[in-house]
Amino acid sequence: MLFNDIYAPEDVRALLNRSDQTTPEQVERALSAGHPSFSDFLALISPAAADFLEPLAARAQRITRERFGRIVRLYAPIYVSNECTNRCAYCGFNRGNEVHRVTLTPEEVLEEARALWREGFRDILLVSGEAPHKAPLSQLVETAYLLSRDFPSISVEIYPLEREGYASLERAGVEGVTVFQETYDPELYAKFHLGGKKRDYNYRLATPDRIGAAGMRKIGLGALLGLGPWRFEAISLALHALYLQKTYWQTNISISFPRIREASGGFTPPSPVSDREMAQLAFALRVLIPDVGLTLSTRETPAFRDGITPICFTATSAGSKTEPGGYTRPGEATEQFAIEDSRTPGEVAEAIKAMGLEPVWKDWDRAFIAPEPRIHQAKETERTL
Numbered sequence: 001m002l003f004n005d006i007y008a009p010e011d012v013r014a015l016l017n018r019s020d021q022t023t024p025e026q027v028e029r030a031l032s033a034g035h036p037s038f039s040d041f042l043a044l045i046s047p048a049a050a051d052f053l054e055p056l057a058a059r060a061q062r063i064t065r066e067r068f069g070r071i072v073r074l075y076a077p078i079y080v081s082n083e084c085t086n087r088c089a090y091c092g093f094n095r096g097n098e099v100h101r102v103t104l105t106p107e108e109v110l111e112e113a114r115a116l117w118r119e120g121f122r123d124i125l126l127v128s129g130e131a132p133h134k135a136p137l138s139q140l141v142e143t144a145y146l147l148s149r150d151f152p153s154i155s156v157e158i159y160p161l162e163r164e165g166y167a168s169l170e171r172a173g174v175e176g177v178t179v180f181q182e183t184y185d186p187e188l189y190a191k192f193h194l195g196g197k198k199r200d201y202n203y204r205l206a207t208p209d210r211i212g213a214a215g216m217r218k219i220g221l222g223a224l225l226g227l228g229p230w231r232f233e234a235i236s237l238a239l240h241a242l243y244l245q246k247t248y249w250q251t252n253i254s255i256s257f258p259r260i261r262e263a264s265g266g267f268t269p270p271s272p273v274s275d276r277e278m279a280q281l282a283f284a285l286r287v288l289i290p291d292v293g294l295t296l297s298t299r300e301t302p303a304f305r306d307g308i309t310p311i312c313f314t315a316t317s318a319g320s321k322t323e324p325g326g327y328t329r330p331g332e333a334t335e336q337f338a339i340e341d342s343r344t345p346g347e348v349a350e351a352i353k354a355m356g357l358e359p360v361w362k363d364w365d366r367a368f369i370a371p372e373p374r375i376h377q378a379k380e381t382e383r384t385l
């Protein structure tokens, strides 16, 4: 059984109706529930709960400290390629946009990684548009392998693969895969995905199942906030995360909150999400799923990040560049979107300390589960990180 077999948008709409009718008394009951149920979650994301943001934040923060202590993991993306065969209306890499396209060679990715290593990072996210002819899986596998001895945590955010593709990345040392559904509403999905393989809503929806079945240690979910009504996406994300936790119980699930930012092509989000709404969503998810990882990106402003991180977030990017070569040859390629937090990684780490939390550059070592990445096709290459 896949998530596709149990997920029904019309059921989500019915749940959304229930949520919309929540009374203040129901919100209060949900806030004091010993073990909050899905009905409590519906109450906590409701319009009525918008007036209860403070007690909701307090509850979320208590749970975060109990489950995760005082640590916040730091990571940085490396954009491998901004080539893409898809036409996502909201993205600067949309194949219809006139942008400067670059695909890094494995050695160029290593150069980017060296720059991040010097900043302190041991946790990186390889990002690529959907262009297997430019950035083929074999090259991504080799790149991950080359990075794996120096970076204990490597994740990827790339085009969807078959299960065996994820398994080959896992053998090369990749521990996590992030794949955003963008919107769980199939009609909106069709409206914003205008061309390319990504138009296939069902294939994308089944991707986290293929990642879990391949034995990946981490799966990252997310909806692109601003495409559709956020409460619909919130309910869908919660259902998806709960399903994956139950089905792939050895895999860690995390959720990101990408809000649409300015990008080439000038897309205007039709359903903008305010800071308070995004906070309500993150707090309610923390209360419903206490052990889910919550990830915040540099898409958000420093003030918002510093305010919300101590309440419920467990990982954050820092010093991000969203174009290939951004750390070593800035300005050569077009970026995917503009970031809002341009502080250096060191400044973000200091800000985390000022919150009374501990920034963590490394929280995992592959040696805990396997002494070496197991790869046969990548050649041994001398590296000098």
Ligand code: SF4
Binding pocket: 084, 085, 086, 087, 088, 091, 092, 093, 094, 095, 128, 129, 130, 198
């Ligand atoms: S969102 Fe991803 S798949 Fe869509 S155009 Fe951008 S890079 Fe390509």
